[in-house]
Amino acid sequence: MPAPLIAVKNLEKIYKMGEVEVHALCGISFDIYKKDFLAIMGASGSGKSTFMNIIGCLDHPSRGDFFLDGVNVSTMNKNELAELRNKKIGFIFQSFNILPRTSAVENVELPLLYNSSVGNKERRERAYNALKRVGLADRANSLPNQLSGGQQQRVAIARALINEPVVMLADEPTGNLDSKTSYEIMEIFQQLNEKGSTIVIVTHEPDIAQFALGNIIFKDGKIISNHPVVNRKTASSELIKLNVPVKEQAAA
Amino acid sequence: MRILNLIKVASRSLGKNKMRTFLTMLGIIIGVASVIAMLAIGEGSKKNIQDSISSLGTNTIMIIPGAITHGGVHLEAGTSQTLKREDAEAIRMRCENVIYVSPVVQKGAQIIAGSQNWRSGVLGVFNDYFFIRNLSVETGNGFSESDDRAAAKVCVIGQTIVTNLFGENKNPVGQMIRVERIPYRIIGILEKKGQNSFGQDQDDVILAPFATVQKRMLSTTNVNMIIASAKSEELIEDAKNEVIQLIRERHKLTPEEEDDFTVRTQSDISNIFGSVSKVLTILLASIAGISLLVGGIGIMNIMLVSVTERTREIGIRLAVGAKGRDVLIQFMIESIFISFLGGFIGVGLGSLISGLVARFGGWPISVTPFSVLLAFVFSAVVGIFFGWYPARKAARLNPIEALRYE
Ligand SMILES: Nc1ncnc2c1ncn2[C@@H]1O[C@H](COP(=O)(O)OP(=O)(O)O)[C@@H](O)[C@H]1O
Ligand SMILES: [Mg+2]
Numbered sequence: 001m002p003a004p005l006i007a008v009k010n011l012e013k014i015y016k017m018g019e020v021e022v023h024a025l026c027g028i029s030f031d032i033y034k035k036d037f038l039a040i041m042g043a044s045g046s047g048k049s050t051f052m053n054i055i056g057c058l059d060h061p062s063r064g065d066f067f068l069d070g071v072n073v074s075t076m077n078k079n080e081l082a083e084l085r086n087k088k089i090g091f092i093f094q095s096f097n098i099l100p101r102t103s104a105v106e107n108v109e110l111p112l113l114y115n116s117s118v119g120n121k122e123r124r125e126r127a128y129n130a131l132k133r134v135g136l137a138d139r140a141n142s143l144p145n146q147l148s149g150g151q152q153q154r155v156a157i158a159r160a161l162i163n164e165p166v167v168m169l170a171d172e173p174t175g176n177l178d179s180k181t182s183y184e185i186m187e188i189f190q191q192l193n194e195k196g197s198t199i200v201i202v203t204h205e206p207d208i209a210q211f212a213l214g215n216i217i218f219k220d221g222k223i224i225s226n227h228p229v230v231n232r233k234t235a236s237s238e239l240i241k242l243n244v245p246v247k248e249q250a251a252a
Numbered sequence: 253m254r255i256l257n258l259i260k261v262a263s264r265s266l267g268k269n270k271m272r273t274f275l276t277m278l279g280i281i282i283g284v285a286s287v288i289a290m291l292a293i294g295e296g297s298k299k300n301i302q303d304s305i306s307s308l309g310t311n312t313i314m315i316i317p318g319a320i321t322h323g324g325v326h327l328e329a330g331t332s333q334t335l336k337r338e339d340a341e342a343i344r345m346r347c348e349n350v351i352y353v354s355p356v357v358q359k360g361a362q363i364i365a366g367s368q369n370w371r372s373g374v375l376g377v378f379n380d381y382f383f384i385r386n387l388s389v390e391t392g393n394g395f396s397e398s399d400d401r402a403a404a405k406v407c408v409i410g411q412t413i414v415t416n417l418f419g420e421n422k423n424p425v426g427q428m429i430r431v432e433r434i435p436y437r438i439i440g441i442l443e444k445k446g447q448n449s450f451g452q453d454q455d456d457v458i459l460a461p462f463a464t465v466q467k468r469m470l471s472t473t474n475v476n477m478i479i480a481s482a483k484s485e486e487l488i489e490d491a492k493n494e495v496i497q498l499i500r501e502r503h504k505l506t507p508e509e510e511d512d513f514t515v516r517t518q519s520d521i522s523n524i525f526g527s528v529s530k531v532l533t534i535l536l537a538s539i540a541g542i543s544l545l546v547g548g549i550g551i552m553n554i555m556l557v558s559v560t561e562r563t564r565e566i567g568i569r570l571a572v573g574a575k576g577r578d579v580l581i582q583f584m585i586e587s588i589f590i591s592f593l594g595g596f597i598g599v600g601l602g603s604l605i606s607g608l609v610a611r612f613g614g615w616p617i618s619v620t621p622f623s624v625l626l627a628f629v630f631s632a633v634v635g636i637f638f639g640w641y642p643a644r645k646a647a648r649l650n651p652i653e654a655l656r657y658e
Contacts (some may be wrong), residue, residue, distance in 0.1 A: 058571060058651050079575050086573020097568050097655060101268040111572040113261055117253040159572065 003070065004031035005166060005191040005198055006055055007149050011064035013050050013221075024050040026221040027064070032167070032200065037193040039209035039229075040202045042218030048202045051218070052171045055200070056091045057084045069166055090160025092170035096152045098144055098159070104131060108158045115163065130158035130228035134188055157188060161197075168192070172203040174208055180242055186211040187235035211235050258578060262585035265565075272558060273590060279550030280594030280634065281601060284627045287540035291626070293609060294533035296617035305522040309386055310485050313350070313492055315339075315478040315499065316514045337462065339499055340378070340478045346498055349491035353480040354378035355462055358527060359469045362431040363458065365417040372413060374431055374458045376465025379398040384481045387459075392425040392440035400461040403468060407431075408440040410455035429458075434468055435637055436460060488517050508515025541630075547594075548634035555587055555642035566646050567654025578614045580647035587639025588632065595631035599624050 013025040024047045032038065040048050054066060055058040057073060059082075066073045069089060073081070085091070098107045104215055109127035112118045118126070131137050134154040153173060160168050170189070174182035182205070190211055193199050201212065209215050210233045217225040266273045279471055308500045317335045340355040347353075357376040379394055381387070395406050407429070418424045436458075443658040445454035466473070482491035492515050499513055559566070566579055603619050 053652055076290065079577075082573050082575040084573075091571055093571075093655065097564070097571070098567055099568060102264070106264065113257045114254075114569075114575070114578055116257070116574045163573075219645070222355065 001072065002033065002233055004067075005034050005036075005069060006032040007065075007067040007088045008055065009065045009067075011051070011054065011066060012062050013047070013059075014062045015053065023221055025054075025061070028223055029064075029222070030216070030223060030226060032198065034198055035193065035196060037189070037199045037211075037213040038201070038216055039212035039214070040200065040216045040218060041204070041206070041209055045206075046218040047221040049171055050221075052169050052200070055167075056089050056169045057081045058091070076131050082114075082174075084098050086111055087163060088166045090163065090165035090168040092153070092156050092160050092168065092173045094172040094175040096149070096156045098152055098155050100144055103143055104136060104147065104155045104158075105139045107155050108162055110159060116205075122236070126162050127158075130156075133161060133192070134158045148181070149177050150184055153181075153185055154188065157185070157192075161192070165197075167198045167200065170199070172202050172204065174203065174205070179207075180239070182208060183235045183239050183242070187239065190235050207233075255581070256577075258581045259585055262582045262589065265582070266586055266589060272554065273391040276551055276554040276587075276590050277594035277597070279547030280544075280591050280631050281547075281598045283544030283547030283634075284539070284595045284631050285602035285605060286543045287357025287537070287604040287627045287630065288599055288623055289609065290536035290540040291533065291623035292602070292606035292617040292619045294529070294536045295623070296606075296610070297618055298526070298529035298533065299618060300616040301525045302522055305525060306317055309384055309481060310518050311351075311482040312384060312518045313480045313482060313486055313488065313495060314516045315467060315480070315495060316516070317383075317474070317477070317512070319510050319512060319514060335475045335478055335499075336473055337466070337475060339502060340475070340480075342493055342498060342502055343478065343480060344380075347480075347491060347494040349483050349487040349494055350480045352380035353478065354381040354384060355475040355478050356381070357462065357465050357470060358476050359432075359465060361469075362433045363413065363417065365424070365427065368417045370413065370416040372458060372466055374407070374460050374461040374469070376460055376469075378462055380481075381459065381479065384479050387445075388443045389440040390443040391423055392438070394440055395459075395461050400463045403463040403471045404461060405434060405436050405464060405468070406439045407458050407460040408442060410440055410442045410457040411444045412453055412456040413458060414441060431458070432469060436464075472650075482517075488519070492517055515598045544627075544634060545631055547631075548591075548638040551587060551590060551635065552638035552642060555583065555639060556645070559583070559642045559646045562646070563649065563654050563657040565658065566649050567651050570649065570651035571655060575645040579649075580643045583643030583646050584636070584639050587643065588635045591631045591635025591639070592628075594635075595628050598631065599627055602627070625638060 008031070009029050011025055011028040015022040015024055028051060041049070042048055054061050057068070061074050064074065068084065073084065076084070089135070098234070099110070105124070105127045108130050109123050112123040112126065117209070128137065128140060131140055134157050136151060136154050136158065139147060139151060144155070147155065174185050177185065186208060189199055189201065193213075201208075203209050210229060210231070212229055213232065214226065214228045216223055293498055315335060337355050340353050342504070343350055343353045354377045358373055359376075360371075360373040363372050375381075378400065379396060382389070389408060392408070395404070399406055409429070414422060414424060417429065418427070423441070424438050424442060427438050429438060430436070442455065442457070448454055475476055480491070480495065482488040496511065496515055500511065503512055505512065569579060606617040606619055
């Protein structure tokens with residue numbers, strides 16, 4: 001067995017709200033390997049987002065260790081975490097979180113603006129490339145308000161891709177999208193995973209979880225189940241089954 | 253490299269929010285424009301006053317009867333009338349550094365010519381007075397020492413007198429005017445001088461030989477003042493000391509006694525007015541400074557509001573790997589850019605206002621490079637100072653909380 005890409009050991013997160021302490025994570029341990037494609041499920045409030053934020057280097061755990069690419073992240077300071085987010089993580093949010101009044105390509109290149117080793121020309125090239133990979137090459141200069149929800153989420157995926165992260169993390173990426181658009185997004189994730197990306201998503205919808213390779217179920221801050229997906233579905237064939245003309249496919 | 257990227261980030265952010273950028277800038281524009289305009293007006297009036305003092309003649313020394321009142325300056329003749337014609341003659345004889353000297357007596361009077369009359373005054377002076385005050389006779393002649401000896405009833409008049417008694421552009425040389433029943437023959441007309449910056453009409457004068465005015469119109473041998481010229485500007489202090497020495501001697505003052513007269517040079521006077529206009533400039537500058545401060549607080553307000561409004565944007569930047577420092581620098585660049593561009597526009601606007609004031613208000617103005625520099629430095633400082641707090645606030649945001657902000 002190769003070394004895990006992400007190793008999490010007895011991870012705990014306690015939120016303090018005045019006198020009250022909320023145990024959002026109560027000792028989570030598990031490993032994520034290269035080329036994994038995991039879907040985390042669980043009831044609302046079970047700690048999924050808290051977990052994603054910690055492995056996305058956006059937050060500190062209260063206790064326990066977290067190794068990313070063999071490096072212990074739990075002891076790092078704010079700036080070191082920012083560096084990791086910039087170089088090794090691609091994060092995708094439910095609410096897209098792309099900059100308003102800013103074109104698709106400028107949104108996509110954003111992480112590289114904070115990476116001084118990438119020059120202007122290379123940055124633009126990589127941004128166009130990333131847009132091409134999510135099928136939005138022709139919308140590079142569109143503003144967010146000219147794009148559909150699915151297209152905005154694809155811009156966000158392209159932005160997560162641009163730094164060639166070791167892992168892509170998506171917290172309910174299809175939560176704001178209709179099912180057809182959700183499938184289109186999952187199709188992109190599947191394609192990326194086939195080309196070698198490691199992906200972790202959070203989802204409420206069992207049919208979305210079926211596109212992943214493994215499912216993890218959270219309950220009250222603990223993992224209650226971790227199992228591979230049987231009868232895995234491919235999003236492209238599900239899209240055909242939906243029997244609607246497959247728009248926005250041509251470019252991809 | 254990184255800083256270039258941050259400049260790009262900041263300029264994109266400003267460019268995408270033009271209205272916000274403009275509103276933030278407005279405070280600085282108004283502040284800087286008022287600094288420029290007020291300093292220009294202050295400087296201009298100072299220059300104007302200086303010019304009119306210089307027009308008195310840069311070598312001029314004035315000797316006024318009476319001591320300086322305690323602690324203050326008095327420009328009016330004192331109560332103790334101690335100066336005589338002989339003092340002036342002694343100065344002419346014995347002060348080597350003095351080239352011209354003239355006693356001055358003055359008599360306010362109703363001036364009559366035919367059926368016209370005009371309230372003015374007659375000055376009794378030596379013909380040196382013309383040289384001391386740089387007066388030139390445009391038509392006709394000035395008077396001479398023999399006119400003085402004879403107490404001749406002749407006079408030289410200014411343009412205002414001509415206009416009011418004879419009508420505009422008339423040449424009354426040779427005609428008579430009556431000053432308190434004494435008929436004077438007009439022998440010359442002075443070149444037009446206009447108003448000085450104290451608002452006095454310099455053409456409303458009648459000059460007559462000293463002896464004529466003193467003997468025929470006044471019942472005293474005291475003079476209102478003695479006016480003199482030093483040989484050169486460099487010799488003015490020497491001349492002043494000579495004059496003081498001589499008059500003390502003539503008035504038989506013991507070393508313990510204070511001067512019973514006051515000697516003022518042109519530079520003394522310009523110092524007095526210099527300090528007055530300095531006060532004026534400081535006053536104007538502080539008003540302008542306050543408006544700049546208000547502009548700065550305006551920047552801070554809008555930046556603070558925009559930190560709140562842009563919380564999500566900041567969260568996004570932090571999430572993709574911006575460090576707190578990057579956000580800080582971005583916000584600082586934005587506020588410095590705003591204050592610099594605002595300063596630039598403000599300098600333009602301020603110069604325009606100054607120009608308009610000069611043109612329509614008849615105010616003398618001058619925009620100095622110093623005031624431009626001052627306004628720029630000040631606006632930059634304001635931008636940095638007031639940009640710092642909101643920028644730091646933005647930099648300290650937690651990415652998760654920032655992203656959750658609605
Ligand atoms: N910033 C926070 N402060 C206090 N409590 C929080 C905070 N974030 C999450 N929680 C709590 O932690 C628990 C887990 O939340 P979360 O990880 O968002 O769950 P999920 O994403 O699975 O719905 C919930 O009880 C939630 O109320
Ligand atoms: Mg959640």
